[in-house]
Amino acid sequence: MTPAQFNTDEARWNVVSKNNSSADGAFYYAVITTGIYCRPSCRSKLPNRSNVEFFTTCDDAEAAGYRACKRCRPTETSKTEETELKIIHACRIIEESETSIKLDELAAKVNLSPYHFHRLFKKIVGVTPKQYAARHQSRRFQENLKTSPSVTDAIYSAGYGSSGSAYDKKRDQLAMKPKVYRKGADGVTITYGLAQCFLGWVIVAATDRGICAIEFGDDSDTLPEQIQARFPNAQLNKADIGFKTLIEEVVDFIESPEDTFQIPLDIQGTAFQQKVWEVLRQIKPGETMSYTDVAEQMGKPNAVRAVASACASNKLAVVIPCHRVISKTGKTGGYRWGAERKKKLLHLEKEII
Numbered sequence: 001m002t003p004a005q006f007n008t009d010e011a012r013w014n015v016v017s018k019n020n021s022s023a024d025g026a027f028y029y030a031v032i033t034t035g036i037y038c039r040p041s042c043r044s045k046l047p048n049r050s051n052v053e054f055f056t057t058c059d060d061a062e063a064a065g066y067r068a069c070k071r072c073r074p075t076e077t078s079k080t081e082e083t084e085l086k087i088i089h090a091c092r093i094i095e096e097s098e099t100s101i102k103l104d105e106l107a108a109k110v111n112l113s114p115y116h117f118h119r120l121f122k123k124i125v126g127v128t129p130k131q132y133a134a135r136h137q138s139r140r141f142q143e144n145l146k147t148s149p150s151v152t153d154a155i156y157s158a159g160y161g162s163s164g165s166a167y168d169k170k171r172d173q174l175a176m177k178p179k180v181y182r183k184g185a186d187g188v189t190i191t192y193g194l195a196q197c198f199l200g201w202v203i204v205a206a207t208d209r210g211i212c213a214i215e216f217g218d219d220s221d222t223l224p225e226q227i228q229a230r231f232p233n234a235q236l237n238k239a240d241i242g243f244k245t246l247i248e249e250v251v252d253f254i255e256s257p258e259d260t261f262q263i264p265l266d267i268q269g270t271a272f273q274q275k276v277w278e279v280l281r282q283i284k285p286g287e288t289m290s291y292t293d294v295a296e297q298m299g300k301p302n303a304v305r306a307v308a309s310a311c312a313s314n315k316l317a318v319v320i321p322c323h324r325v326i327s328k329t330g331k332t333g334g335y336r337w338g339a340e341r342k343k344k345l346l347h348l349e350k351e352i353i
């Protein structure tokens with residue numbers, strides 16, 4: 001298998017002239033004047049372009065009369081290269097697939113045991129095959145977002161589709177304007193889904209405008225009630241399978257925090273709360289601020305208690321990182337979803353960054 005990026009002689013020469021090892025195993029180059037063939041990364045003197053021929057396999061080069069270089073030993077394809085090529089191949093399979101592929105199916109396609117495959121994939125790509133697939137689908141989802149009239153439409157048109165029967169696709173004309181929110185989200189439809197993450201259960205709730213709540217709990221049964229309490233008059237619907245990727249995106253974000261969260265949010269709160277949350281969203285993973293710092297940054301140094309209360313009113317756990325605000329003395333401080341979860345989150349972020 002030759003990865004597409006090394007299909008032309010021009011691209012191959014480019015790699016050879018840079019001694020780049022990224023193409024090792026993908027092709028070989030042979031030097032007419034010496035009769036020797038090498039891996040692209042060979043450290044021997046760079047030959048003249050006009051004396052170079054390319055081969056896809058060692059056998060081809062040898063059939064053409066070339067001998068293997070003693071320095072880079074092209075016939076001894078290292079295990080690492082073979083594995084990397086297999087994993088790259090698996091990535092392409094994931095990208096080209098319209099539906100999700102089971103782990104053991106994917107592993108079988110590249111001739112590895114599921115366990116071994118999963119471990120190698122994570123080591124080489126940095127995320128699990130499932131996360132890789134979710135990210136790939138999410139990119140498609142992001143593209144759909146630009147053209148779809150609502151988040152839920154985008155979810156469905158991105159190919160996470162369901163029959164649609166369990167979900168009312170009729171768009172809510174009221175959406176969630178602040179006025180509606182103050183009325184307890186009267187007339188608003190909220191769709192929610194549940195998943196497990198390293199902090200226990202997480203519920204993700206969305207209106208047509210975006211995600212309106214992300215909350216943690218120990219018990220999956222009580223989490224919808226928690227959302228209903230936040231939006232007392234909203235119509236709460238449990239999502240069908242079409243919501244799965246959105247939830248996976250959120251869990252992925254919680255477990256490997258990045259600077260920005262791409263999915264639209266439907267942030268509801270008073271003007272003051274919104275301002276506090278805006279400051280919080282600027283705190284990067286691995287960093288923290290004190291409540292006093294936040295108040296000062298807002299130009300309201302005396303509003304420390306109001307800042308703390310706005311942090312406690314946050315409905316979008318982790319996405320609005322209120323857990324990154326700690327007490328001035330360096331103590332973790334309180335957290336709406338439990339101090340233990342706050343500690344775990346901060347610990348994780350320090351480890352990753």
Ligand SMILES: [Zn+2]
Nearest residue numbers: 038042069072
């Ligand atoms: Zn060589």
